[in-house]
Structures are given as structure tokens and as C-alpha cells.
Amino acid sequence: MKHRYLPMTPQDEKAMLDTIGIKSIDELFADIPEKVRFKGEYNIKPAKSESSLTKELSQLAAKNADSNTYASFLGAGVYDHYKPIIVDHVISRSEFYTAYTPYQPEISQGELQAIFEFQTMISELTGMEIANSSMYDGGTSLAEAGMLAAGHTRRKKILVSRSVHPESRDVVRSYALGQSIAVEEIPLKDGHTDLDALKEMIDDNTAAVMIQYPNFFGQVENLKEIEPIVHEAGALFTVSSNPLALGALTPPGKLGADITVGDAQPFGIPEAFGGPHCGYFAVTKALMRKVPGRLVGETTDEDGRRGFVLTLQAREQHIRRDKATSNICSNQALNALAASVAMTALGKEGTKEMAIQNITKTYYMKQQLKVAGFEIAFEGAHFNEIVVKTGAPVKQLNASLLQKGMIGGYDLGLSYEEFDGHMLIAVTEQRTKEEIDAFVQEMGATHA
Amino acid sequence: MHKDNQPLIFEMTKEGRVGYSLPELDVPEIDLADLLPEGLVRVEAADLPEVSELDIMRHYTALSKRNHGVDSGFYPLGSCTMKYNPKINESVARYSGFANIHPLQDESTVQGAMELMYDLQEHLKEITGMDEVTLQPAAGAHGEWTGLMMIRAFHEANGDTNRTKVIVPDSAHGTNPASATVAGFETVTVKSNEHGLVDLEDLKRVVGEDTAALMLTNPNTLGLFEEQILEMAAIIHEVGGKLYYDGANLNAVMSKARPGDMGFDVVHLNLHKTFTGPHGGGGPGSGPVGVNKDLLPYLPKPILVKKDDVFAFDYDRPQSIGRVKPFYGNFGINVRAYTYIRSMGPDGLKAVTEYAVLNANYMMRRLQEHFDLPYDRHCKHEFVLSGRRQKKLGVRTLDMAKRLLDFGYHPPTIYFPLNVEEGMMIEPTETESKETLDAFIDAMIQIAREVEENPEIVQDAPHTTVIKRLDETKAARKPVLRYHRAE
DSSP, X not given: OOBTTBOOOHHHHHXXXXXXXXXXXXXXXXXXXXGGBOXXXXXXXXXXXXXXXXXXXXXXXXXXXXXXXXEEOOOTTOOOOOOOHHHHHHHTOHHHHTOOSOOSGGGBHHHHHHHHHHHHHHHHHHTXXXXXXXXXXXXXXXXXXXXXXXXXXXXXXXXXXXXXXXXXXXXHHHHHHHTTOEEEEXXXXXXXXXHHHHHHHOOTTEEEEEEEESOTTSBOOOHHHHHHHHHHTTOEEEEEEOTTGGGTBOOXXXXXXXXXXXXXXXXXXXXXGGOSOOEEEEEOGGGGGGOOSOEEEXXXXXXXXXXXXXXXGGGSHHHHGGGOSOOOOSOOHHHHHHHHHHHHHHHHHHHHHHHHHHHHHHHHHHHHHHHTTOEESOOSOBSSEEEEEOSSOHHHHXXXXXXXXXXXOEEGGGTOGGGTTEEEEEOOTTOOHHHHHHHHHHHXXXXX | OOOSOOOOGGGGOOTTOOOOOOOOOOSOOOOHXXXXXXXXXXXXXXXXXXXXXHXXXXXXXXXXXXXXXTTTSOOOBTTSOOOOOOHHHHHHHTSHHHHTXXXXXXXXXXXXXXXXXXXXXXXXXXXXXXXXXXXXXXXXXXXXXXXXXXXXXXXXXXXXXXXXXXXEETTSOTHHHHHHHHTXXXXXXXXXXXXXXXXXXXXXXXXXXXXXXXXXXXXXXTSOOOTTHXXXXXXXXXXXOEEEEEXXXXXXXXXXXXXXXXXXXXXXXXXXXXXXXXXXXXXXXXXXEEEOGGGGGGSOSOEEEEETTEEEEEOOOTTOXXXXXXXXXXXXXXXXXXXXXXXXXXXXXXXXXXXXXXXXHHHHHXXXXXXXXXXXXXXXXXXXXXXXXXXXXXXXXXHHHHHHHHXXXXXXXXXXXXXXXXXXXXXXXXXXXXXXXXXXXXXXXXXHHXXXXXXXXXXXXXXXXXSOOBOHHHHHHSOOOSOOOOO
């Protein structure tokens, strides 16, 4: 058959069959037992030409309400942020996206250096000494942190705050099940981790305490107060952090975190219906040899020139096989590149400015909602999200907002029974005063 | 490739330069110190680069020139299926209705995305012969672990708590035993026989009441089809174990043999391999998992259901192993894979496998007189040569791999599988032309001749790359994993 991806011609096919010494391609499959041999063709949709397929799929895409068309106030772990246009131009260079893992450093210096730079940027933002080359996403990264902690401390219990993203907690539980590690949830107090409860629950079998900073409700947990409780019990202080927030907040590394993880999606990575995003994983130097996934290190070549290689590979699955503590192989390299480009574009000033814009615009939203008569659930310091009591079903509110060209917030009742009728609202730098005002007005109208 | 070292972006920084354009701040400013608790306002800014937009573009363009991808040249990296990455996939994944939608939007606002996911699942079910598919796992290894957790849940639900062992062949990918460990199993290795296939006698010896599963790649990592697959399935199923299919090599058997028909209970696929992901420099991938009826209740939640032409996520799955990833998997990669499958159609996918296998056999036959071929029979999509003969002359497979760089090729996978001495695992894929294969073969033959006549040129390779061989021992002994600005 003729297809633009398949260069085989009948003449080539004949010449190759002759070289092999067979009459037909079928002979190459003669070793598949008759009983399992698939006959004919798959019962799937027929091939479409390039233009008819793009037409069909663009129509399918148009069925979705996207955040270019609608003003989005939905966050809960995935955000509509400013994506410097240059990001897509860089990651569209096919020397990057059509390569695989840089196993051959001499012809992969571009990728290796870019990842080395990524590791540096994540270290800088988190205040941690070491960062790896990426993980699947924030949720699995947090789960891997739990596995690392359990292995390192030889303890079998993880305490995770209920203010950690519900889906990340689910993933932590799934990973823990495989390792027979108990996961207990620290209750909430005023939208923060209940420190009294933490003190009660923590013991000498606790491997890790997991705190999200800022937490799922957008509240800034006071890591300074939590750190001594964790370390006194000999557990690893594990912080899940939106890296953008760290443009404005004191980084976990400066507040005693042993492991900081999170998702770099806010840096130039599209929402993409939840993935692919880009987990990051950063640790203190003491845990360097326990890090899951790939690490890029600097070295020199035979002539003394600087170069980069994958290093400390003795930790990894392809060397340690069943002794490995993580099975991760492919990670999110291209998205780590995207995040690097975004972090580079934003740079030292822009990262801070963007973080502060998020706090400032969210503060404005909070004040306007109050003026409109809404009750804000938690009065503590926030990053780019707040929780508001809606007084009407959130689903209904979101339906009205959609009519007005807005994607409303997250229905907190879906994952917290006690917060039925509460909406988690995200306000990024992308939202204008006009949009925020329109949002508040529509909320008030539906509310009334 | 350019020989000049490219400075680190941090070394190009100059105070006061910016590369961004943030939206205007159109609301009143506030003082962070009034809002945040004491000590939580960042004092020292993260030391990120300060460069202009052109600086950024030149930097990454320079880095890209120091990188080899499929679009740069032939990339016969065995077991990785480095085929052409179609450009239509990249365009479609960037449609705003796919790229800019939020996973927690009301389901009524993302029916198009859910329809695509559903239809991709339907296509993958037909391709694998399995009863249901989840798109949640992020990559192949993640899929392996997901599958094993389901097998574990299945056994536990049957009160079968003593099934602690997972059997893997000695030729298996490293992720197989690692995934078994992470899922809480102990790994038992089954030997290969003199034909490069699983030794059935050894398999019979290692199976038992404690067997949870056998993980198998078929064709295996030598590129050989496990002909006795039905016998193996019977051995495992007889003792109550499950059969797990590592789909890394699916490119070899599309439309020829389906895992479901071979007796496999769980299957993972690597959409970034067979279905043109792309590879992204090491990800993101996508590792959907297919199961047969027995394992349906244990699928990660939510599962995607269709009722009266409306798509919905079903979270009411009491026996589910839970979530393995936030949200619904690497959707953006799944869009690309779907676009590929729809571009190929049934006859296209059949041709993909046939040409991938034809290409591999052609290369193997042309190279076999110049290198040792440990298993002389028709291969599938890849084959493994041994550099034993060259090693006797003082040249290692690593040297020959480095020499290939001088010819502009990415070398094969080397020193894998572990059961071949000085192994070179070559996978051409179906998207390469005969001219490309011939040129690569000629280079390999030239290198084999050099080993005999002028071994130094191979031992000292590469000669033309931007950098020579790197000191990996130094990198590991004194790890430098980030840049520090000189004080």
C-alpha cells in the first residue's frame, strides 16, 4: 500500500525479499502459531487523508470549551497561565522532540545541557540542593517522595495533610499499597493542616509528613511551624509546592524541607485536559543517591571540554532491576524543556512579578466577593486561590457563568463532604479586572 | 554539529534584561508583608536567567544543533521504535480545544475530548484484543506497575494472598523487575533456551502456587517471537497466575497476532513508540493498559463510560486499585496517537508491521556475515547482533557504537538484552527507506573492516561530534548536578 509515512516500493520489497531468500513477507510471520494468528485487518475506522482528518479533529476540538475562548477561574492544581509564545517555538524544534533519552551523550549534548539547566532552575526556585530531570506529574512525584521516605527511614507510615490535592492523595495511597505502607490523613483546621492533630498522629514509625504549600485551598501553610514537629519525630519533611508560588514565597528548602515536589505546569505547559504536565523532584544533598529518575551531571571529555551525561545511574531500574526503588524510565523531558524555556523567559524578575500578580489579583477577587456579600471560607494568606461559600449549588453557578463566557471554579463538595456549596476559585495573572468584576457580578446575580 | 561549547543560559545572563511580557496589573497593588505570615515572603529571588527573547531563541537553537533526533537522521535504537513522528499529530495536539481545556471542567464542556479518549480506547481494544483499556498511566513503566497492581488486587479479592512472585525472562526490560518490586512482588527470573526463547522446562520449575504473574514481551527483546506462547499461557494459568504483556514491541505484530488472542490477561502499550508519541527527548510518553474481563473491576478510576451518546467519568468503582495518576493520563500524547491511528487505518497498521519486520530481516541478513548473529532465524521488528568477534580483536561494542556517530547515525541499543555478549539491538522501523538502510549497513560493514585493519580509528571514536567521550566516572564520583554562580 502507498502511504506518506511508508517509503517501501514494490521494487524495494522484491529486492529485500530476495536478499532474505524468501518469496513473501508472510513467511516472516510463519513462526506465529496458527491458533493465535490474526487474520485479515483490524475492525477500526478506515484511514483518512491529512486534510479530512484535520477537519474532523478540529471539529471535535471545537466541541470543547477552552480557556482561550472562555475566561477560566478553574485551578485546583492545573492553571491557565501566561505561556510565553517562544516556548512552543523551542519545543517544536524536532532535534528535541524526535530524540529519545540521551543515552549517547556525544550527540545529545543539547538535551543534556537543557536538562542540567532545568535541574538548576528547579533547585533555585525550591531552595533545594538537588533536583532531578522530571517526573510524570506532581501527584506521582509526591507518591515517589513517600516511597523514598519509607525506604530511607525504614518506616511504614506516611502522614498526608487533607489540604493536599485530593487526587495526589489518591495516588499516594495507590503507590503505598504496593509497598504495604500505611497512609493516614491529617485533619484540617480553618483550611490549613491541623498542627495539634499532627502532633498527636506523628510517631517513630512515621516516614514522611506531606504538606502542600500553598495548599489545595490556596492557603499558605506555615512551614516554619510544621518543620520542627516533623524533624523531632525523625520523619522526612515532604512539601508539595506550586513552583510559581515560590517566586514570592520563601522556598521550602529554606524552611527545612527534605523533599520538595510539585508540577511545573504553571511554567509554559498547556492544561491539556490534565496531561502531560511535568513533575519535579528536589531533595537535600543527603538524599541525592535515593532520588528516583534521571539525573544529568556535568563532567569533561578527553580534551577537558565541559560536557553533560546521565549520571548516578546505579539508582535506576535498567541497572538495579528488581533492587530499584522506583521503576520510572521515560519521564516528561520535553515538558521539562518547555518549563525551562518559560522559566528562562520569565527569569529572575518575571517569576517574582508573575507570582505577585497572582496573589494581588486573587486578593482583589476576594475583596470584591466580600463586597458582594459572599462569605470567604478561610481568611488566611492565599496564593492564587480562595474558597467562597456560594449559597447555591456550584454546578448551577458554573452553568450560568458559562453562559457569560466564563469557566467557573471547582466544586469543593466533590472531594470534601464538609465543603458542599463551596467553590474553589483561581485567579491567575491572565484574568483582567474586567473579567473578575464580571465574575463577581454573575455570582451575585445567580446567588440572589 | 557545532564544535564550540554552548555557554549555560546562566552564563549569558545580564542584570536588567527581560524575556517576558506579563499581562498588565490592573488591580490595586498590595504589600505582601501585610498578607503573608512573617518569614514566608521570599527575600532572595531565585537566581533565574536574565536574557532577552532573542538570547533565548539562539541559546536553544544552538542546543538543538547539538542534539540528534529522528528528524536529524537514522535512529535504530532497539526496543524504542524510533519511527517518524508525523507533523499532523503535533498540529492536532495544539488545537485550542485539546490543549487549553481543564481536566475538572464540567463534563458537558469537554465532550469532544472525552469522545476522542473513548474512541482511542475502542481502537486500542481492537488492536490488542482486550476487553477494556484505561488511558491513565503516563508511560510504559507506569503501565506495568498499574497492570501488576490490578493482578495483585485480583488475587487478593480471591483470598489468594500468597501469590508473592512475578516471573520475568532473563531478557526482559529492566522496568519489568523494577515494576514488580514497586508493586510489592518478588521477582523470579526464568532462563532463555539456546533458541533465545523462554525455556519451558525452567518455566515449569519456577511456577507454583506463589506465582502472581509472568511478564512477557512478545516478540521478546531479541526480536524473536515466542512460538510456544500458548503452552506458556497454559502453564501460568494452570497454577492460577496471570499473563502480562509488555507492549514495547507491539510494532512487530500489529494485525498479525493480538495479545488478547495469545492468552494475555493484561497488556500495556507505549503510545510514544508504536503510535508515534513522539519520544520528546525521554518523554512524555503514554502507557495505556488493556485487561480482560477478569480484571475489569480493578481498573484505575475513573473509567470512561458512554451512555446515550453522552460521555461520563465513572468513579463508582469499589474494587478499583485507585488512581495511578491525577486526572486522565497524558491526554496530549493520546491525541497524537489517535491522530496516527486514524491516519493509518487498518490496512496502514498492517503495512506498518509488515515493513518494519521486512526491514529488520533485510538488515540482519546483510549484516550477518560481518558480525555474529547469535540466533539465526527470521526476526520480527528488531534483531540482536553480537560484537564477540570484534571484541577478540580488542574493539568493544561500545567503540563501534561511538564510531557510528561519525557517520551521522544514532547507534543501536547496546549491551542489551543481557543474555547476549556485546549485544547490538537494531530496530529500523517501517518509516525508513531501503536507501537509508543500505547506507547504514555499508557503514557497519566499513566499521567491521576497520576493526580488522585499523582498530584505533574505532577505539578512539567519535571523531566528528561536538564533544569526545565523556568521563562518566568523574560525573558519578563527584556529582555536579546544577550550576552555581561563581561568587
